[in-house]
Amino acid sequence: MSSVSAPRPVRRALRPAPDWSGRVVLYHNVVAPYRHALFQELARRMALDVWFSVRTTRDRKWSTRVPAGYDHRFLDGWSVYGFNRPLIFCPGLIRDLRRARPQAVIAVLTRSNAVDVLRICRWGRRAGVPVVLWIGAVEPDPAFTTDVPRALDRLFERYYRKAIREATGYVYYSELSRRWAERRGARGPGTSGTQVLPPAPVPPRLEAHHGRDDLVMLYVGKLEHRKGVDLLIRAAADLEPEVRRRLLVRIAGEGPMAAMLPELTEAGIRYEFLGHTDRDELWKVYRDADLTVLASRHDPWANILNESMSMGTPVLISRQAGGAELGGRAGWVCDLRDPASLPRELARALAECRDSGRRRDAVRAEREYRPDTSADRIATLMRQLVDGPAVPERLLSRTG
Template identity: 30%
Template sequence: MGRPERMPAMSAATAHARRPVVVVTGALAPYTHVLYERLAERLDRPLHVLSCTPRETARQWVVEAPLLFRHAVLPGLRWHRDAVRNLYVNPAVVPRLAALDPAVIVLNDFSPTMLMAAGYARLRRIPYLIRTDGVPETDPGQRSVPHRWLRRAIVSGARGGIGPSAGSARLLALYGITPERFATSPLFPAWSPAGPPPPDSERPYDVLFCGILNEEVKGARFFTEVVLGCAARGRRLSVRVAGDGPLRAEMEARFAEAGIAARFDGYLTQAALPAVYASARLFLFPSRGDVWGIVVHEALQSGTPVLASPHSGIARDLVAAQGCGAVRDLDTQAWIDATLTLLDDASRRAALREAASRALAAYTPEAAVQGYLDGLRPVLAAGT
């Protein structure tokens, strides 16, 4: 009996092509779920997503089970410091990466878990990219030595960077990612309006606030002061507040005392959001430090003009840069003036809607996926 036939040896290029892309992130969000599904559809290899936590404490969204990518939550330590700051320590990321043997890793932002993953990648000579929403204005690395060290340690070994804006490119450039190694992958809402935005005559509320009801990040108390200031000038606005948080009881009491009609929805599902954004004539976003601010994008795509503070990535890089909303420093009187002026100027609101419609054409899932592919392609090609 002859020897059994041997299978031909797999070429190095073929073996590399079968190794997956692995994304390490804090937690899945509705928009990243859409992004990863579409990215998995475009990749020529499996896509695995490893999350540090099932869900951030301040987030109430529900994310569907993935269809095209594979998702796992890493065990470990999770410290949710406040509405936007979370610290993750997940040593399990190392054996998980070892089991997956990725061709390339994408690290989402900065944490001890990302440092462990970067260290493993460098030890095993696996290329990795660093992705961040951050901008220099909100980067703790500009003020804190430990944060700065963490960022330098992670970025120093990265082959390139991915981010949603010019601000993200500026931030990564501070830590060594040159512009030619940066790929833009814009943020986008997880949902799109079912039809054209309704006219103002079908919008029962003057102003809308959407987000966590705190002051240190979202400016909910500042929003309250603006509404009360409008009332002091003889204009009691109809108000809608979507979201929840520590200031809800205070806001409800102050509006009731002033005789202001205010609807508080609490946390809402993604399915409920289109109707909420389309119910107001003006969206107020008095952020004190949002890295981006996807709620502004959701308002704009709903045909709702925006008045925003300059303290978010979207206010600087979209609203102000594209002239599709009003941006004012966090001065109460200036916001009262701007709110009343915009509510009284229908032609101005119409012009802002048109500008937003043009600007948002560049912020799509397709553009976001293309940014990832632009970042991944040279790294994957170098490994074949």
Template identity: 30%
Template sequence: MNILFISNVHPTPVRPSQGTFNAELVRALTASGHAVRTIVPVPWHQRLLAWKAHRNAPDIWYPAFWYPPGVFRASYHHWMRWSIRRAASQASAGGWADAVIAFWIHPDGRFAAELARALHIPVIVIAGGSDLLVVTADPRRAREVGRTLAMADAVLAEGRHLVDRAVALGARASTTHVFRRGVDGSRFSPGSQLAARQALGLSADDQVVLWAGNMVAIKGVDLLVRAHAQLAEPRPLLALIGDGPERRSLELLTADLGTGGRVRFIGRLPHDQLVIWYRAADLFALPSLSEGTPNVLQEASACGLPFVAADVGAVSELATAADRVVSSRDPAEFGAAIADVLATAGERHGKEAVPRPWTAAIEQIERILAETGRVDGHATT
């Protein structure tokens, strides 16, 4: 089947760590025998700063997404249509596409639904989480999200709570499904903690708490920093992988708390380099205010690493007996859960978590597309 994938949440030449889970999805589709072309709308200000770097490559387009920053968000699908229609025309020329898949409901999913309707092919829209739970706080944006959900042939959401939210906003219950992404077990698997620490220059005697993601307010990293400050001496090393607008305030917070010497800001890393950190750590912490089904927890678990996480999204569905799910936003309680897991850190490799393979995720997508009336890229009659 020929599939056109559309999402602004995807790695770009200048932001290679952005949306790696979508790049993994595209790779998995390709590995399953599908031909995939990808359109990644790049915010215009990023495109202007690195115009030459965003050259189109075979089967991938990086059109500039022109929009008024911070205002008229409910109309962003109009701006996206104007911005990327040429790329979409090129990618689907000659009736190439059999189906469209989009990640992020609005505006990406809306444009994808309109395009699929014009091409008379099915469209699957994948929800990210915040596009259902956060952006819909604006009533006008919520209406456009609802219209998009109603237009889609199928909606995939990473957790039952997101499925329920999508249906409440306008998606059809019969075509809205819980979707679990896969994990590449050939890369994310248990390994020697000592070897990983030697490779990273970490002490074999330290306990290490790991976090990875975008340093934005909704990720709640300040809660983790405050919880870390309440842990008893010798305090574990807190390794923070990622970057974002909250980084400077987090650095200042560690200084105010007097824990700067035990907190390392690693910065952004390529996705492939996360596995060595998963193997080196004793615990993964996820203090987010909102999530779907966090990929980092699935990857950490695949490496045998237990987690302590806020009780958001589908986190509780991923937890095993080795993990802790915390409903409170109190740093003391989050810290107590961390201390509890660290107390049995020597048993961490006993954690058994069987990650969902990508083949299972792709088979689900194939079944859903078949149910829309297209099988193996040909319309049924």
């Protein structure tokens, strides 16, 4: 069991007054670098205070430094591991909400903090404070593809459903997340807010790589079953011999399925295993690729989608991954329910990716998911809920 020390004073960031004075608490499970830019933009649009349950959990390997630009604090959270998954609980959470008296709350719903999120929703219903859930889960629910006992899965499913039904509004990572939540009772106003990233330190490449013979295909992420690494390797091995001769696969990441990479060599395909790659170097890797592939069996939203498209590199993404609606606007979408779909779309993508128009389309489409545009959508939803009826009567009358 690991814990975080007692609550620390709120860190007050030096920033201009927000566009709207609504006081909003954003409850987040851990410090996440891919969210900082969005939180900073939200703080320009509302009186935002971000509450982190804990600083990190042992499965997170990124920086836990919180930059300036938004107010934040750490709660008296405890993280307990069971079946290699973190469970987070903050005993004083409701006490702190009563003291803070926010006009609205945004709560990020994950498996690790589902109990606390349900507590927030029920407090909001009693206090007449709108609670908006930030939801990234997709079908099939990852809980049902782990070694967690089925009885525990069913318990968490009940927490999900109760929290979703008692919330006032929703922020969805993707269209898949919206469908997941609606199947569990989500009814109410919602908007989109993804894993947005700050602008890259290098400019995108808008012109295709016409001067080289190699076709550079990129995979970034954990080398694990959920990410479909095995499916991608088999699809590459099914390509026509001439395409395999020209293909160079670059893999940036680590994981148990790294042992499968020699199968590419057996299929006559060259590959470069980059392992863990520093962020500054990774932007250049994206920029140099012709195509990035994300063949996940399920994925709430992969940061590589934004990262690759922001560098001008189009993406082949599975329909089972959140963000297919974005990736498909300048790339290709496969459906893993059809075994022939990934090999077919991979061959098509490699034949069409040397297109400067696609690179420019990728950059334009990704800009709609930048921190400022996502913050505009979320701030509009929060203002609507706070300045309108605080909580619909149908929610106040629920007994849970």
